[in-house]
Amino acid sequence: MALQIFTYILHKDGVIDDTALEMVAAAGKIDPAASITAIVVGSKTDAVCNSLIASFKEVWKIDNDALSYPNSEVIRGLLTRVIPKGSTLLFALDPFGMDIGPGLSIKLEGAYVPDAVGFNGIEGGKLKVVRQEYSGQVSTHVLCDISGGAVLTIRPGAFRAVEADAAGGTVIDKTADAMTGGLPGGARRYIEVVQAEVGDVDITKSEILVSVGRGIGEQENIDIIKELAKAVGGDVSCSRPIVDAKWLEKSRQVGTSGQTVKPKVYMALGISGSFQHLGGIKGSPFMVVVNKNPKAPIFQVADIGVVEDLLEFVPLLTEKINELK
Amino acid sequence: MEILVCVKRVPDTAENEISVNSSGSDIERGDLVYSVNEWDNYAVEEAIQIRDKVGGSVTVVSVGDAESEEVLRREMAMGADKGILLSDDAFAGSDGKGLATILKAEILKGKYDLVLTGAQADDGAGQIGGMLAAMLDWPYASLVNRVELLDDKKIKIGREIAGGNQEINEIDLPCVLSIQTGINEPRYVGIRGIRKVASVEIPVHGASELGLNADSVGKTSAKVSRVDYFVPVLGKGAELLEGSIEEKVEKLVELLKSKGGIK
Numbered sequence: 001m002a003l004q005i006f007t008y009i010l011h012k013d014g015v016i017d018d019t020a021l022e023m024v025a026a027a028g029k030i031d032p033a034a035s036i037t038a039i040v041v042g043s044k045t046d047a048v049c050n051s052l053i054a055s056f057k058e059v060w061k062i063d064n065d066a067l068s069y070p071n072s073e074v075i076r077g078l079l080t081r082v083i084p085k086g087s088t089l090l091f092a093l094d095p096f097g098m099d100i101g102p103g104l105s106i107k108l109e110g111a112y113v114p115d116a117v118g119f120n121g122i123e124g125g126k127l128k129v130v131r132q133e134y135s136g137q138v139s140t141h142v143l144c145d146i147s148g149g150a151v152l153t154i155r156p157g158a159f160r161a162v163e164a165d166a167a168g169g170t171v172i173d174k175t176a177d178a179m180t181g182g183l184p185g186g187a188r189r190y191i192e193v194v195q196a197e198v199g200d201v202d203i204t205k206s207e208i209l210v211s212v213g214r215g216i217g218e219q220e221n222i223d224i225i226k227e228l229a230k231a232v233g234g235d236v237s238c239s240r241p242i243v244d245a246k247w248l249e250k251s252r253q254v255g256t257s258g259q260t261v262k263p264k265v266y267m268a269l270g271i272s273g274s275f276q277h278l279g280g281i282k283g284s285p286f287m288v289v290v291n292k293n294p295k296a297p298i299f300q301v302a303d304i305g306v307v308e309d310l311l312e313f314v315p316l317l318t319e320k321i322n323e324l325k
Numbered sequence: 326m327e328i329l330v331c332v333k334r335v336p337d338t339a340e341n342e343i344s345v346n347s348s349g350s351d352i353e354r355g356d357l358v359y360s361v362n363e364w365d366n367y368a369v370e371e372a373i374q375i376r377d378k379v380g381g382s383v384t385v386v387s388v389g390d391a392e393s394e395e396v397l398r399r400e401m402a403m404g405a406d407k408g409i410l411l412s413d414d415a416f417a418g419s420d421g422k423g424l425a426t427i428l429k430a431e432i433l434k435g436k437y438d439l440v441l442t443g444a445q446a447d448d449g450a451g452q453i454g455g456m457l458a459a460m461l462d463w464p465y466a467s468l469v470n471r472v473e474l475l476d477d478k479k480i481k482i483g484r485e486i487a488g489g490n491q492e493i494n495e496i497d498l499p500c501v502l503s504i505q506t507g508i509n510e511p512r513y514v515g516i517r518g519i520r521k522v523a524s525v526e527i528p529v530h531g532a533s534e535l536g537l538n539a540d541s542v543g544k545t546s547a548k549v550s551r552v553d554y555f556v557p558v559l560g561k562g563a564e565l566l567e568g569s570i571e572e573k574v575e576k577l578v579e580l581l582k583s584k585g586g587i588k
């Protein structure tokens with residue numbers, strides 16, 4: 001029997017997130033015969049729902065003024081009321097998916113698999129999922145018993161979006177069912193969103209980024225990165241641990257919880273290449289990596305790799321470039 | 326405030342190259358250096374700071390084998406008041422839900438106002454906190470990067486969302502929060518601190534102490550299980566520069582020049 005798969009649609013200000021069509025691809029990989037239903041929760045979602053029927057046979061809508069901000073405790077309660085037990089549900093792995101997924105799997109009494117990057121078929125009620133561990137240094141196959149339902153989060157970018165295929169679907173309003181019993185999740189109340197601080201440089205506009213990661217070791221060593229950036233005429237950016245340690249300001253962080261950059265040249269120095277970091281680099285820049293561990297995942301996505309200690313290599317590189325001038 | 330922090334012993338990825346063993350059944354564990362999961366240090370630091378502000382106690386708990394005692398001691402050297410090890414052969418092979426079931430049983434033995442976990446651990450799951458909260462029917466927030474105490478019934482929290490923005494919520498106690506890195510600066514633990522707690526007794530609770538049915542945890546209950554490890558082959562990979570370090574520098578300068586990498 002074909003699976004019933006629900007995919008939760010992220011949307012903001014009436015615009016559907018890129019992950020929506022990636023979810024269609026992921027669902028197709030799980031079970032090519034699956035019937036796929038999009039779920040849209042929010043307020044004033046008609047435009048979103050109407051554009052989704054091009055890609056989905058069925059769109060479930062839960063629409064109420066109280067749902068204008070996606071509070072996952074509220075939405076978990078709503079979904080628990082309407083999703084049939086035994087269904088498979090997909091969420092994009094983002095701060096909302098991470099928030100709602102684990103708890104929803106408990107409430108629906110299903111299995112939970114986070115951060116799926118691939119699927120290898122279903123055998124005897126068990127779905128074979130590809131995951132990564134240790135920040136992408138190794139991969140694993142995981143068997144998930146989906147016979148009693150499952151919640152999965154899907155890594156953004158792991159599945160290539162399937163183009164809209166004129167599915168000619170219908171929108172089904174589930175609001176009344178979902179709201180029966182009132183608005184759930186009152187123990188966590190949304191207040192506001194505080195926007196990120198703006199820094200002294202805007203790395204989203206830089207053409208050359210010299211980016212430093214935990215491999216730099218000590219705060220004092222950051223100077224060698226600044227000197228290289230000056231030599232090449234680029235800006236300094238970094239991975240998250242450098243910001244966590246307060247060695248550089250948050251506005252210089254590249255990644256899903258930092259800035260999205262699109263330089264022409266990206267130099268990654270002592271950065272391992274977690275998907276959260278790589279998720280912030282767009283537009284396929286010419287990527288140069290310096291890392292002393294040849295197995296670091298970042299080598300797989302770079303153009304040029306140098307296996308060296310950056311503390312030794314970077315000053316030599318800066319010196320050579322300065323000599324040319 | 327009575328605070329419980331869940332901590333996990335993991336291979337330290339900053340200290341180790343992780344590789345797959347010859348049969349693919351596991352990673353090479355021979356020479357691994359272990360430490361406490363990076364995120365859990367931030368959670369323990371936050372708990373200590375809250376306790377120091379309003380009083381109460383911080384308990385650290387870990388599900389693992391006897392060696393997990395070492396990470397509990399480390400967090401006690403940071404300033405946690407108490408450590409509890411949850412260990413039993415019956416726990417082996419638990420999936421996320423199994424682990425949360427074990428932790429829940431321990432939580433219900435105490436009277437906690439706040440339970441903290443790390444945002445994620447070594448296998449990047451990020452699942453234990455959300456599962457625990459749902460099982461306890463307590464409210465939950467993930468990726469918390471700010472905690473502000475309001476009164477003894479509720480707290481204000483900030484959680485990280487895309488682009489470095491922050492979502493502010495009010496949340497009732499008791500609750501479960503998963504803590505994101507950067508929320509604070511975890512204090513340094515010296516060898517002297519570790520020595521001070523070296524002889525503190527750490528109770529070990531197994532399935533029977535926790536009143537757990539052996540089939541509600543461990544391998545038999547697990548709906549999710551790992552089959553094997555492998556090394557992914559992704560794309561063509563980088564062209565590696567060869568030669569002496571000076572030769573590599575020279576080659577790289579040429580490449581950068583031709584690709585607009587030097588202004």
Ligand SMILES: Cc1cc2nc3c(=O)[nH]c(=O)nc-3n(C[C@H](O)[C@H](O)[C@H](O)COP(=O)(O)OP(=O)(O)OC[C@H]3O[C@@H](n4cnc5c(N)ncnc54)[C@H](O)[C@@H]3O)c2cc1C
Pocket residue numbers: 135212213214215216238239240241253254255256257258259269270271272273274276277280290291292293296308309310311338339444445468
């Ligand atoms: C919800 C969430 C959001 C996140 N958002 C982001 C984000 O926006 N941006 C981000 O960057 N991360 C983000 N992270 C963190 C991410 O998961 C990784 O932990 C982080 O990217 C690792 O940074 P790194 O590569 O600098 O450090 P590590 O992974 O520790 O890598 C350090 C690298 O340096 C190498 N190295 C060490 N010493 C040397 C030396 N002397 N010379 C050369 N190489 C050396 C090592 O071999 C290693 O490959 C997020 C995590 C979560 C859970």
Ligand SMILES: Nc1ncnc2c1ncn2[C@@H]1O[C@H](COP(=O)(O)O)[C@@H](O)[C@H]1O
Pocket residue numbers: 330331332333362364365386387388389421424441442443444445446447448449450451452453454
């Ligand atoms: N074996 C364990 N013992 C105690 N806490 C754990 C254990 N595994 C995970 N956790 C907690 O759950 C958090 C998230 O881990 P995970 O869901 O495994 O990614 C960790 O940061 C810990 O706080």
